[in-house]
Amino acid sequence: MNLTVKVWRQKNSKSEGKMVSYNVKDVSPDMSFLEMFDVLNEDLISKGDEPIAFDHDCREGICGMCSMYINGRAHGPKTGITTCQLHMRSFKDGDTIVVEPWRASAFPVIKDLVVDRGAFDRIINAGGFVSVNTGGVPDANAIPISKIDADAAFDAATCIGCGACVASCKNASASLFVAAKITQLALLPQGQVERASRVEKMVAQMEAEGFGACTNTGACSVECPKEISQDTIAKMNREYYAAKASSKNL
Amino acid sequence: MTKLDSKIPEGPVAEKWTKHKFNLKLVNPANKRKYDIIVVGTGLAGASAAATLAELGYNVKAFCFQDSPRRAHSIAAQGGINAAKNYQNDGDSIFRLFYDTVKGGDYRAREGNVYRLAEVSVNIIDQCVAQGVPFAREYGGLLDNRSFGGAQVSRTFYARGQTGQQLLLGAYSALSRQIGLGNVKMYSRTEMLDLVMIDGAAKGIVTRDLVTGEITSHAGHAVLLCTGGYGNVFYLSTNAQGSNVTAAWRAHKKGAFFANPCFTQIHPTCIPVSGDHQSKLTLMSESLRNDGRVWVPKKVGDKRNPSEIAEDERDYFLERKYPSFGNLVPRDVASRNAKEQCDADKGVGSSGLAVYLDFADAIKRLGENSVRAKYGNLFDMYAQITGENPYKNPMRIYPAVHYTMGGLWVDYNLMTTIPGLYALGEANFSDHGANRLGASALMQGLADGYFVIPYTVGDYLAGIGPKAVDKNHPAFKEAEDKVKAQTKKFLSIKGTKSVTHYHRELGRIMWDYCGMARNAEGLTKAKGLIKELKEDFWKNVKVLGEGEELNQSLEKAGRVADFIELGALMVEDALNRNESCGGHFREEYQTEENEAKRDDDNYAYVAAWEFKGEDKAEELHKENLKFETVKLTQRSYK
Ligand SMILES: Cc1cc2nc3c(=O)[nH]c(=O)nc-3n(C[C@H](O)[C@H](O)[C@H](O)COP(=O)(O)OP(=O)(O)OC[C@H]3O[C@@H](n4cnc5c(N)ncnc54)[C@H](O)[C@@H]3O)c2cc1C
Ligand code: SF4
């Protein structure tokens, strides 16, 4: 099939960007969306045009690196998958596809479709962990955990840190990302000791990074490739108010 | 000739590590902060090492080329991690894990290293659970296990089909904590492009900031390369797109020996290639072989729909040939058998390069829901990529390059032949011999990072003392200039063919002649082809854009240039090893039953190659392997 692809081109963080239109020919339905971009890039190189910069690494939906805003939706038209898992069989001959980077002031564009998601790392640095050093920990089976809690913690832990939640939120809120980590650790016995301080520190960092406030539109959860539940945000809010109310953390 | 000293401690295998730890020098706690340690790579090996060293009090600088340490290739590991916990009470022990690993590696690994790996495996699980890694559990609340290829016990811990993700996020959280505390300085989107040496020892690295293009250097008392494997030398592999050999290769060119480069692992259960556009191959975890049955039609060229092929017209070739291990034979055996069936024109699917992996019996026995609970995400992945429903039709699978057992030569302390330069995780060669067992790479990466290097690096540092490295030493500027010159060179060639073109060509040569089966004639041919490819590359490669900006073609050009050189060495190594062992199958050396035929009298050694200068033949050094505990046998999974 033949397609028209309109892509955001921006030389660097300081320059202005613009949409540029390209024709891509002989696209096979078995190609992944990123393979279609490979074909386009090879074509650009052969013509002496600079290829389009985009982030990707694992190409199997787990590293969270790929990040394209396709036809107005983070990671494209299908739910529960990342850009790299999207296949061209989801499009048809003659389609025009519009591709932009994640848009959020906390995710500045570096070049073309590549953005800086360092804010996510800084939120984790602020408290997204259990403070244990290597060595001297109890035997793994000395901490029994109910399968129900373990499974729920796992569901929250599957977040890949891609940022689609931010990109699809009209407020550019990072709540789903932060809530996923808070939920995971709040459900596990290992996370209890720092439960209150963790949520306070992570939320404070989220605010400092310039992400917007959550107004419960739910777009994040719909677009999240790992289908992290919006309930985690409610859980984060409860954790947050409980932490604020307990005198220990004042 | 340099003598390779593996520094394996004397004494019974079970006491070596304990004894060795006691004999290692210690750095006093107040002095640790005077030492700078550079950790390149923040996958399982690097993140665990960086976090642990920072916890101990060292100053750590860590580097990765992705935009966050959480995205290292380790994230993609699916199946699980081994540990000799014997929680299942099914007869596992440290000794059995050790034994299985040495045997699985076809007796080309060091006993001392492997025993240590098995020994610390139990601590890894404890550590990960303490960090909040959500491993699979049973209803009673205790940890669940599954079995994996090459083992007859259930010792594999897992987190659905995303074990690597959960382990890496655990290590990443420990690392993040240290970054937040200011003990680790993290450099993301930064690539190491050379090693800086002063008086023969590693003292720093040269890096390129992938966003600004700035080339700078960093000084340290020791440098740890945790930069992963080189499977992408084959172009198509299950590795992440960015996985590369550059850090290891440039260290090799500065004097670090490269060991057993031809030992690569081909994984039996991957989704087959669908066309020329293919950019990577996707693995279906080996754990699928617990319940899936591998078969092909008995009749040659049978193109019927699988549902039309009756039970007695199917050949469950692994179960037939290996009754005691069945579908759970080690990877090399499973891969080679699939190739054999396809070569005999029994392959399935449009290309004929695939065999079936069938879950019909498992679904009948356990119900679709149980199968979904166990493998749901893998089935989804398969459906996503192929557009087919694996609950209804058998999966089609074919072997693909997956892991590299070879890597930088290291001694028992994980130090390379360059003092102060260490290699951890997949980047080193040490523990898996000629074939790695499933669920053992995660174990090794974390063993190296959490439990080995924190002890061994101290011994070296205590020896050299905390005097700061002189950043004004000319070696830094020299190394930086060399890197700058290479960047300029790439941009000035202005040829006609893209970097990807060369990468794909290299991959084709490697897969055809240095892949699942090799022979002297093909390898000799490959040597010539790679030489031509290299010449062509340096004349005709086309890299657009500038050096002082984000430039993905430029990044790739450096990586492919190194892959080409590595490919030549792999071929040399494969030619040198006139035997078959593990993943290295030389067609000239096989038993009557087409199994790999080792030559223990002549090849029970590690082949460690020394770089002798551009376009010069590398020199082979041999480290003879001593087997004091395990008796060498012909591997049999019958
Ligand atoms: C699809 C798949 C599934 C797997 N499943 C399993 C499994 O179930 N069980 C198992 O035990 N093993 C499995 N493996 C193998 C295992 O995942 C890897 O061997 C292991 O994760 C490697 O870890 P590492 O820390 O050595 O390297 P990696 O995770 O590859 O990390 C390399 C790091 O080095 C950095 N880096 C590389 N070069 C440079 C440079 N020049 N400059 C700066 N940084 C650099 C990268 O940014 C990255 O941070 C699997 C592998 C694949 C491909
Ligand atoms: S919550 Fe979902 S969308 Fe947000 S970063 Fe995590 S995986 Fe991506």
Ligand code: FES
């Ligand atoms: S490239 Fe890793 S999730 Fe898409």
